[in-house]
Amino acid sequence: MNTQSDLEWIPCTGIQLRKAGVQFDAVRVDGVRGRALADRLARMTGGAPGPIVEEANGRRAVYFLVPVGSTCHRAWPDGVTRLTAAANRISYIPVPALNGCTWPLTWRYRPTADGHLVHARLLRAALHSAE
Template sequence: MGIDWVPASGFQLRKAGIHFDAVRVDGDDGRRLADLLGRLTGGDPGPVVTEANGRQGVYFLLPAGSTAHRCWPRGVTRFNSATGQVSYVPVPALSGRTWPLAWRFPPADGHRFVHPLLLRSAAAELLSPRE
């Protein structure tokens, strides 16, 4: 499966805004959000990367240009190429040794990504403080 932005082995940083934008949600909140998206999409929400160390981030890969001009709930970090911003996203290979990164949901192809509105709505519901 030759997706040009996925490395053949290990992992690499990819510049956001070229092939995709991304949002990161750290820790248990990120994992709960990935699980929720998986349930909402029948197990195929688009590419999602998890990080096993550090802040234990969960990276949701979205279409390029889709994150900069949207409001996102607290707890979401955006990675894009908006004016004056350069962001890099860690991307693991599809197999082999990629620790500390892994695919929670691997890409089905190189052009289908997490749906921005679905992700933003799910994140707002999950991450918004309860009254």
């Protein structure tokens, strides 16, 4: 996608925080492990894993945008953070624009016009196959 997406949750410029549980939830995996997982997932899906955001500083987090509620009722390995909405819990997910200055966030794998998100069960399978 080379132009601004029709997906209204993507900011036109810069970075915005999106509340989990509205358009999507997220799974965060930090550092080299997260980047390797993103690339493994891309290989498993023929290069179309769904939208994945990466952070260039701090813990170097990688955010996998998954369907709302898809991480519930599943065991996730240590080092994985679920960003979801639940009773007495609010999480926010950083989302960069498609173009322009968005440092320290970038799209490792850009969203597609059809709104396809990362498949949570496939993500879990990729996580477990790496261990």
